[in-house]
Amino acid sequence: MAVNILLADDHRMVREGLKQLLETDSEINVVAEAGDGYECLNLTNKTKPDIVLLDINMPNMDGIQVLNIMKQQKMLCKVIVLTIHNEIEYLVKALEIGCDGFILKDSDFDTLKKAIFSVYSGETYIEPSLMPLLNSSLAERDVLKEKVSDLTRREMEVLKMIASGAFNKEIALTLNISERTVKNHVSNIFKKIGVSDRTQAAVFAIKNNIISIK
16 A cells, blocks of 8 residues: 655656655555645645655745644644755754654755655654764753743743843833832843843743744
């Protein structure tokens, strides 16, 4: 029984090339091709593929958005993210949402097939060359989580206001505390999260989802 694949990539030549390569294997069948995010979702609903090979950069809706919707709607297909990007942020985000595989477009065909059959059998497949970067990133995230957990409730309130651009006087008025107390909180926050100024503190808050950019 063949593995049914949906190809989602905005470049037609890339899709055609992938289709020709994939169908040299009798156990792989390309059931549909999508050129943008909306088309990918529609065709996934219609054709019910086993696996979607999903490009990150697509018009109308990018691969990360598509993946997010697929997981929210509990689509049964597996998803392998296929991209030219080796930026670890894409990989971490895709894994957090629930992708089943992640490989680079310049991978050889054997790697692509291995990813497909590994994912089809229920495993998660990550491009081997990306694993050192992934492990380093996850270790760094664990350290950041520890720093966040060290903050008291009041320090979290102060950090949120710092990241929103508030000065000590504004923070003191809002929280009904003295400016001296605010200064002490700010000093403790900087020490705990390992920063030296308010801008770095704001970046830390955004990276750790303490506040979000609107």
